Amino acid sequence: MRNLCMTVSFDGTAYNGFQTQPGGNTIQDHIEEAIRLLTGETVKIHGSGRTDAGVHARSQVFHFHTSSAIPVERWCLALNARLPDDIIVTSAREVPLSFHSRRSAKRKTYRYTINANQFPDVFQRRYQVHHPGKLDIPAMQQGLEYLIGTHDYTSFASRHSTKTSHVRTIYNARIEVDTSMSRAGTRDQGVLHTYITGNGFLQHMVRIIMGTLIQVGEGKRSPEDMLRILQAQDRSAAGPTAVSQGLMLWSVEYDELDDKS
Amino acid sequence: MRNLCMTVSFDGTAYNGFQTQPGGNTIQDHIEEAIRLLTGETVKIHGSGRTDAGVHARSQVFHFHTSSAIPVERWCLALNARLPDDIIVTSAREVPLSFHSRRSAKRKTYRYTINANQFPDVFQRRYQVHHPGKLDIPAMQQGLEYLIGTHDYTSFASRHSTKTSHVRTIYNARIEVDTSMSRAGTRDQGVLHTYITGNGFLQHMVRIIMGTLIQVGEGKRSPEDMLRILQAQDRSAAGPTAVSQGLMLWSVEYDELDDKS
CATH class of the missing domain: 3.30.70.580 (Pseudouridine synthase I, catalytic domain, N-terminal subdomain)
Structure with missing residues (x-):
């Protein structure tokens, strides 16, 4: 065998x-x-x-x-x-x-992609969410940082989660803004790739983080709300679950297999 | 009106x-x-x-x-x-x-994309042709240069072309190799984007150029064959018409409209 x-x-x-x-x-x-x-x-x-x-x-x-x-x-x-x-x-x-x-998996990275340009990108339309409205990207970056560390992520987990512990570690979380498709002199804000790396993720965790973070970007919540939501340990404190099409499992890392990515 | x-x-x-x-x-x-x-x-x-x-x-x-x-x-x-x-x-x-x-159009640019990595890119699969076999990229670049200038492109036009003149001008033709998806230590050769800019294009012209250029890359023809084919003014001298899915109309430029691209 x-x-x-x-x-x-x-x-x-x-x-x-x-x-x-x-x-x-x-x-x-x-x-x-x-x-x-x-x-x-x-x-x-x-x-x-x-x-x-x-x-x-x-x-x-x-x-x-x-x-x-x-x-x-x-x-x-x-x-x-x-x-x-x-x-x-x-x-x-x-x-x-x-x-x-x-x-055996040690770290996983997910990417969530928001197209914040005025028009969808026809060639990437299946792999990103289109959000042409104004987003405060620095506020989103600040909000995301509150999630880094070892925490109980109950607020960012599906109510249907069957895990006995909701404690996980997020090692790294960052937003990369790609403006290569943005046109000068327009309201194009770029394509936002959010990468989140952790030791494991609960059901819907990245999508609930992103649904909440979009509300921070829209000014409906403050960056500090991300911390308050985390501390509440209550799913109803967080925002909606962002749609699945923007999410991509980016890489899975193992100690044993150095080039698994 | x-x-x-x-x-x-x-x-x-x-x-x-x-x-x-x-x-x-x-x-x-x-x-x-x-x-x-x-x-x-x-x-x-x-x-x-x-x-x-x-x-x-x-x-x-x-x-x-x-x-x-x-x-x-x-x-x-x-x-x-x-x-x-x-x-x-x-x-x-x-x-x-x-x-x-x-x-009113002054210049048009087409892009043709060949994925010469070992495996297809699942997210770009509709917009590129997969060619995992060995390609001699410098030979392709050299062959492409023979086409730049003002020429009769009958050899690279569909036999069904209804144009009275097959004289056109190619201003620029280049291959950009993107190795960002290529994995070290493999036979991955990168993704080849060929950009061709001209004052106008005949029916199937870019696809016949690319079908012939792939034969140059495969070593079935020499770079100098591109010149001989051009001079023959005979469609049967050139290679096959490359499949349509790799082709993209990249931009159309006008004197009157400075930011049309």
């Missing part, structure tokens, strides 16, 4: 999220079917975590056990030939049997 | 090209329908040129005559609300009645 670890990129627009669920049409379902077509084996893959319906991944990591003797360097092309063109396996390696894509 | 000039971005994947044709479902059809829904007028819009089925535009320019009194600053939002989300009007202005988007 071998343990294979792979990275996969996907456009989540057409799927019901990463993990298998009763409604079907998940990324996991399609990957398991591709493995079955390739090897004849029925395997269960384990992702580094779930992603919601409509969320994208630049680099999700999963592992599975297989009896197949197919050399590791053949897997990517062989699976991609059996996958839809919005799911692409980009690396494969053999790992110790003790490796687990979720339990 | 007013003459309005607009710029439009579109993802051409789902359409039968820019210009109205018997099969319907063109960009022009959708824009004219949006204008009719907005103003009640049946107008004919005039693009700066045609684009083939599946070709994209960052910035196509069109004009039309209207009796509508809607202020020019209201048009973009009003039309976008009546257009599918893969067609976005990004500017509108009133121009002299003598302005014609095709006849």
Whole structure:
């Protein structure tokens, strides 16, 4: 028995999220079917975590056990030939049997993208939320900083969260503003990429942070409200859950695998 | 009667090209329908040129005559609300009645994108051609330079071209290599964006240039073959027509309108 670890990129627009669920049409379902077509084996893959319906991944990591003797360097092309063109396996390696894509993960980074230019970007429209109204970006950056550290993030977790502890650590959170598509002399404010890196994330956590942070940008809340919301440990203190299409699982890092990103 | 000039971005994947044709479902059809829904007028819009089925535009320019009194600053939002989300009007202005988007155009730039990394980019897959095989990029750059200048481009025009003259001027042609998505230690060669600027382009001209240039990159032809093909003035001397999805109308420039791009 071998343990294979792979990275996969996907456009989540057409799927019901990463993990298998009763409604079907998940990324996991399609990957398991591709493995079955390739090897004849029925395997269960384990992702580094779930992603919601409509969320994208630049680099999700999963592992599975297989009896197949197919050399590791053949897997990517062989699976991609059996996958839809919005799911692409980009690396494969053999790992110790003790490796687990979720339990072994040390850090994860998500990116959330807001297009604050006057018009949507037709070529990025599936991967960003369009917000042409005025946003106070420095206030958003300030608000985001209150979330860095080790905290109980109950206020930023779905009420349906089943985790026994809501304590997590956010190592880094920053907004990068890309003005390359902004036109001079207009109200274009740029494209805001918010990167949040932590040791783990609760259900809807990044989307609730972003929904609240957009309210800070709109002037409906102050940056300091982010701290008060955090301290409240109450979901109703925070803002709405931002839509899924702006969210992308950017990278998953492991101690054992130095170039997993 | 007013003459309005607009710029439009579109993802051409789902359409039968820019210009109205018997099969319907063109960009022009959708824009004219949006204008009719907005103003009640049946107008004919005039693009700066045609684009083939599946070709994209960052910035196509069109004009039309209207009796509508809607202020020019209201048009973009009003039309976008009546257009599918893969067609976005990004500017509108009133121009002299003598302005014609095709006849007044001075320079046009097209971009053709080849992903020469080992795997497709799932988020750019509709806007680039994937070519994981080895490409000799310096040879391609050298071959491209033979095309700059004023020449008869019959060899690089569709046999169905109805133009009386195939003499055009290419002002600039260059390949930019973006390695930001390339992974160290792999066979990833980068994403090749080829920009070609000229005073006008014949039917399929950029796609035939690119289909031939890819053969130069593959070592099937020498860079100097580009000159010999040009001099042959014979379509059969050139390579195949590259697929449309890699092509994007990048900009159209006018003397009269300094910020049309």
